[in-house]
Amino acid sequence: DAGVTQSPTHLIKTRGQQVTLRCSPKSGHDTVSWYQQALGQGPQFIFQYYEEEERQRGNFPDRFSGHQFPNYSSELNVNALLLGDSALYLCASSPAGGRAEAFFGQGTRLTVV
Amino acid sequence: GDSVTQMEGPVTLSEEAFLTINCTYTATGYPSLFWYVQYPGEGLQLLLKATKADDKGSNKGFEATYRKETTSFHLEKGSVQVSDSAVYFCAYAGGTSYGKLTFGQGTILTVHP
Numbered sequence A: 001d002a003g004v005t006q007s008p009t010h011l012i013k014t015r016g017q018q019v020t021l022r023c024s025p026k027s028g029h030d031t032v033s034w035y036q037q038a039l040g041q042g043p044q045f046i047f048q049y050y051e052e053e054e055r056q057r058g059n060f061p062d063r064f065s066g067h068q069f070p071n072y073s074s075e076l077n078v079n080a081l082l083l084g085d086s087a088l089y090l091c092a093s094s095p096a097g098g099r100a101e102a103f104f105g106q107g108t109r110l111t112v113v
Numbered sequence B: 001g002d003s004v005t006q007m008e009g010p011v012t013l014s015e016e017a018f019l020t021i022n023c024t025y026t027a028t029g030y031p032s033l034f035w036y037v038q039y040p041g042e043g044l045q046l047l048l049k050a051t052k053a054d055d056k057g058s059n060k061g062f063e064a065t066y067r068k069e070t071t072s073f074h075l076e077k078g079s080v081q082v083s084d085s086a087v088y089f090c091a092y093a094g095g096t097s098y099g100k101l102t103f104g105q106g107t108i109l110t111v112h113p
Helices: none
Strands: A005-007 A010-013 A019-024 A031-037 A044-050 A053-057 A064-068 A074-078 A087-094 A108-112 B003-006 B011-014 B019-021 B023-026 B032-038 B044-050 B056-059 B062-065 B075-077 B086-093 B101-103 B107-112
Touching: A005 A087, A010 A019, A019 A087, A019 A108, A031 A074, A044 A064, A044 B101, A074 A087, B003 B086, B003 B101, B011 B019, B019 B107, B023 B032, B023 B086, B032 B062, B044 B062
Parallel strands: A010 A108, B011 B107
Antiparallel strands: A005 A019, A019 A074, A031 A044, A031 A087, A044 A053, A064 A074, A087 A108, B003 B023, B019 B075, B032 B044, B032 B086, B044 B056, B056 B062, B062 B075, B086 B101, B086 B107
């Protein structure tokens, strides 16, 4: 079992650009959540996808959007990048509609310059 | 609003010392509580969990007891090892949040030989 896989592992973008991050959940998991972890901070919940729909959303602007595909994989899109968007972006998957513990990927380190 | 507060770090210990990392939470209802660990350059790994009051979660010598009366979930280990050096995060998931996790700010633990 490959676990939760994220791509790319590192990314450098310029302010104002757009970025897409990808996540493949652990086998058998149907729910995907995205978190932003700024340096030295705990992860902050961005949103969660289940059955290809956004089910919950944290306190993030509309520049952050996502998608879940029929195979349960997911993408996180961020438009009009700001320097403050530089962070580690973590994907977590869980089974049973999210009613069991989440497993995290290694994360994508995004640097906005 | 709902939140998690961890003791401020960093915490530096000698090998075989006793470890306590304090965690208190503010949440409505009956949340599930978790401790996650993050090793350098990696994502988060679930260390232990407790889903109801007075439950004790345990794993790899670490323990934490869900204390509803004090809204606490302190992490303890009787004898730490150098390999325990990592960042530890306390987190909770609300009863109907379908796995949305709210994290504390993290505590850096360094264990010296």
